[in-house]
Amino acid sequence: MQYMQSRIWLEEPEPDNPFAARVSYCHGYDVYGEMLGRASWADMIHLLFRGEAPSPSARAALDILSVALANPGPREPSVHAAMCGGVGGSVAAASLMAALAVGAGSLGGAREVALAMEVWRACGKDLEAWRARWANPPSQAPSVWASPAHPVGFDPHGMSTSTPVRQTLTQLAALEASSRAAWLLDHLPEIERAAGHPLALTGVAAAALGDLGFSPEAGEMMFLLLRLPGAAAHALEQGGFGHKRFPFYEIDLEPSSESQAG
Amino acid sequence: MSGPLLLAQAVGRIRSRVGAVFIGSHAVFRGKDLHAELGDAGWLDLYLFGITGRRFSAPKLRLLEAMWTYTSYPDARLWNNRVAALAGTTRSTGNLGIAASLAVSEAKIYGQKPSYRAIEFLVRLRAHIEAGGELGPLVERELSEHRSVGGYGRPVTGGKDERIEPLLKLARSLGLADGPHLKLACAVEEYLASSGRARLAMNYAAVIGGLSADIGLSPREHYFFLFPLLLTGMVPCYRDAAERTAGTVLPLPCDGVAYVGVPKRRWTNAGGPQAAPSKRRG
Numbered sequence: 349m350q351y352m353q354s355r356i357w358l359e360e361p362e363p364d365n366p367f368a369a370r371v372s373y374c375h376g377y378d379v380y381g382e383m384l385g386r387a388s389w390a391d392m393i394h395l396l397f398r399g400e401a402p403s404p405s406a407r408a409a410l411d412i413l414s415v416a417l418a419n420p421g422p423r424e425p426s427v428h429a430a431m432c433g434g435v436g437g438s439v440a441a442a443s444l445m446a447a448l449a450v451g452a453g454s455l456g457g458a459r460e461v462a463l464a465m466e467v468w469r470a471c472g473k474d475l476e477a478w479r480a481r482w483a484n485p486p487s488q489a490p491s492v493w494a495s496p497a498h499p500v501g502f503d504p505h506g507m508s509t510s511t512p513v514r515q516t517l518t519q520l521a522a523l524e525a526s527s528r529a530a531w532l533l534d535h536l537p538e539i540e541r542a543a544g545h546p547l548a549l550t551g552v553a554a555a556a557l558g559d560l561g562f563s564p565e566a567g568e569m570m571f572l573l574l575r576l577p578g579a580a581a582h583a584l585e586q587g588g589f590g591h592k593r594f595p596f597y598e599i600d601l602e603p604s605s606e607s608q609a610g
Numbered sequence: 611m612s613g614p615l616l617l618a619q620a621v622g623r624i625r626s627r628v629g630a631v632f633i634g635s636h637a638v639f640r641g642k643d644l645h646a647e648l649g650d651a652g653w654l655d656l657y658l659f660g661i662t663g664r665r666f667s668a669p670k671l672r673l674l675e676a677m678w679t680y681t682s683y684p685d686a687r688l689w690n691n692r693v694a695a696l697a698g699t700t701r702s703t704g705n706l707g708i709a710a711s712l713a714v715s716e717a718k719i720y721g722q723k724p725s726y727r728a729i730e731f732l733v734r735l736r737a738h739i740e741a742g743g744e745l746g747p748l749v750e751r752e753l754s755e756h757r758s759v760g761g762y763g764r765p766v767t768g769g770k771d772e773r774i775e776p777l778l779k780l781a782r783s784l785g786l787a788d789g790p791h792l793k794l795a796c797a798v799e800e801y802l803a804s805s806g807r808a809r810l811a812m813n814y815a816a817v818i819g820g821l822s823a824d825i826g827l828s829p830r831e832h833y834f835f836l837f838p839l840l841l842t843g844m845v846p847c848y849r850d851a852a853e854r855t856a857g858t859v860l861p862l863p864c865d866g867v868a869y870v871g872v873p874k875r876r877w878t879n880a881g882g883p884q885a886a887p888s889k890r891r892g
Contacts, residue, residue, distance in 0.1 A: 352862070355871035359864040366863035375872055382877040399872070441706050449713070489756070490730040492716060492723055492833065507613050598623045599630045604641030604663070 356396065375399045390414065397566050405523040406560055412523075413556050416516040416549070417571065419578025426451030427579050434583030435594040447579035448572055454496035455504070456550060462568035464501035464554035469564070473531045479542040499543040501551025509536065509546045517552045520559070528555040628660070661834045662827070669784040670825045674835065676780050677818045680773045682842035686851065686859065690715045694844040698851030699859035711844045712837070725836050727760025729819030730829040732791045735798070745794070749801055761795065761816025762802060763809060773814045781821055789824025792817070 358376075359369035372379045375395055383392070387401075390410035394402035402410060420427050429450035433443030451457045471477035488495040498504035517536075520529035532539065532547070532555050540546050550571075557567035586594055611619070629644075631637040637644040639656070640663055648656060654675050658666055666674070686695035690711045697707025715721035731752060738748050752759045764771060781787035799812040822832045851859040 349866065351866060351868040353868050353870050355869075357867065358869035358871065358874075359867070361864040366865065367861055369864055373869075373874055376875040377877045378874070386877060401877070439703055439706060441702070442709075445706070445709065445713075490727065490734075490829075492726050505613050505617055595622075600623055600625045601630055601638065602625055602627045604627050604629075 355399070377401075393570075394560070397570065398561055402560075408523055409520055409529075409556055409560060412516065412519050413553065414574055416512070416519075417553065417574040419581065420451075420456075420575055421578065422582050424451075424456070426457065426575060427582050430579035430583040431586040431594070434585070434587040435589070435591050437587065440580075440583075443583035444576055444579060447576060447583075451572065451575055451579075454493065454500065455498070456548065458568040458571040459493060460496065460500045460548075460550045461554050461557065461571040462564040463496060464551055465558055465562070465564035465567045467500060468528060468554060468558045473528065475535055475538055475542075478539055482542045482544070499545060501548060501554050502540070502543045502545035503548040504545055506546040506548070509540065513547055513549050513552055516549065517547070517555075520552065520556050524559065527559045529559055658835065662831050664826070666825065669786060673777075673781055673784055673786050673821060674825065676777060677821070677836075678839055678842065680777050681814060681839060683840075684843045684846035684850075686847040688843070689717070690721065690840055691844055691847040692860070694848040695851040695859050698848040699854065699857055701852065701856055704845070704848055704852075707848045708841070708844050711848075712841060715840050721840065722833065722836060724760050724813075725815040725819060725839075726829060726833045727756075728795075728815040729761075729791075729823055729827075729832045731760050732794055732798075732816070732819050733823055733829055735794050736790055736823075739794070745797055745801055746805075749798055759798065759802070759810065761819055762798065762812055764811070764813045770811070771813045771817075774812065774817050777814075777817060777821070786821065786824065789820070791823035792820035795820035 356375060358373040360371045362368045362370045371381060374383070374392070377383055377387075377395065379392075387395075388407065388411075390407045391401055393414075394400070394406060394410060422428065422431060426447040429446035430443040432438075433446045438446075452459055454460045454463060467478075467481060471481055482499050485499070503510070517529055517533050521527065521533040522530075524530060529552070532551075536547060553571055554567065557570060562570060628640055629638045636646070639648055640659060642648050648659070651659065652671070654671055655665065658664070658671070658674070684691065686692050693714050694707045694711040697704075697710065717723060735745065735748055739745065749759060778787055781792075795812060795816045798816070799810075802808070802810045818836075819832065822835065823829075827835060
């Protein structure tokens with residue numbers, strides 16, 4: 349028999365059925381026997397991704413982030429995508445898959461968070477390093493991902509730091525004086541000047557997820573996960589309203605290039 | 611124009627260069643009437659026209675279609691196909707299972723990512739050589755920066771790629787096997803072998819990348835052409851699983867997962883976890 353390996357999960361079977369778990373351990377803790385009723389959602393998320401229960405400030409940071417990211421709102425493209433599923437009566441998972449796909453990219457999505465976390469890795473809390481980064485951004489290796497056309501973690505269409513971005517950053521910064529979030533809040537005007545754009549929620553999430561010790565890859569996953577509740581709720585809502593109350597919008601056809609033989 | 615003014619211009623309207631449906635009347639597909647002007651087009655012909663805005667000759671369409679055909683493996687062990695099979699055995703919908711299987715095919719060690727890397731590298735290599743550069747240094751730089759060359763080497767099995775010779779045979783029969791990118795793909799393999807890296811033999815991604823580039827597809831166009839590359843193997847995996855008793859495809863007993871993590875410990879009330887001595891089990 350071939351085996352998978354896991355550092356995360358251990359299951360012991362019921363005596364009468366090797367396919368039914370009697371007890372399940374997450375990084376050594378008995379999930380159903382001891383954690384249930386005592387541990388919070390944030391505790392479980394931190395344990396799964398980081399392998400340890402969170403400190404009080406890490407737990408608070410995860411709670412803040414979970415609430416801040418839970419619903420990007422119906423104007424946001426990933427939620428819009430989920431609503432396209434909901435309004436047409438697509439199966440539930442399709443609406444969430446739509447939200448994940450549209451919310452995965454480098455403009456406002458999980459890819460942007462991962463790339464912004466890479467910037468933190470490279471620049472840390474060194475203002476000059478941030479300035480140099482935005483003055484000469486490194487080229488991206490050729491890949492299936494389109495290269496971001498703006499400084500990741502910042503809003504290319506923004507005029508000033510939006511109130512929710514500042515409120516989220518302020519809440520996170522208050523938890524730990526030595527955190528990335530606190531440093532970012534302290535240096536926000538200089539950082540935004542260097543980037544040429546106001547900070548976005550993706551930039552706040554990148555700082556917070558870095559403070560929590562998440563790798564860019566884990567941060568990308570977390571961002572995808574944490575934004576699903578709003579997508580689900582709005583998909584259901586639009587399904588209830590029905591397609592006649594969901595805009596179809598107008599289309600302007602522009603000239604198409606002439607076809608050529610290949 | 612930038613910022614909110616730029617966004618305000620686009621509110622409530624989609625601008626399109628590719629088409630629209632005029633319900634009850636007709637549909638425009640890249641400037642042509644879909645039913646009146648493109649009604650005789652085959653699906654692949656139309657698909658490529660949608661991607662590129664160009665039409666391709668019958669021999670080129672035949673070769674491109676064969677690129678899909680020759681890697682249609684209904685083997686549920688393959689990771690993307692396994693997703694389809696697991697969706698079948700858990701009685702998810704076919705659409706969800708296949709869509710997820712396709713999404714999973716955009717993988718790092720097989721499927722879309724190495725295929726994109728392969729054609730991008732071959733196009734870049736050709737430009738490099740036409741500008742007077744040499745093959746060896748660019749291959750070495752690729753290895754140094756990425757620890758691999760897209761299109762060379764094969765995960766899991768390593769050895770010969772059984773898809774290559776049938777595809778090249780067809781390409782030769784169609785007169786499409788003499789293009790510069792395919793020749794470069796072969797030259798890279800020879801270079802790697804002669805520099806002690808015979809394990810990095812040319813795989814399917816390099817061959818289809820070279821052939822596609824010679825047909826005239828850009829790396830981005832090739833990427834979209836490849837979207838259904840592995841689709842044909844997925845649906846049989848889903849259906850086979852769905853026709854068996856639910857839950858019987860790859861059931862895992864508890865001891866099918868080997869635990870290699872920290873020992874058991876206690877989660878105590880209110881204060882969260884507490885270290886406790888316990889024997890490692892599992």
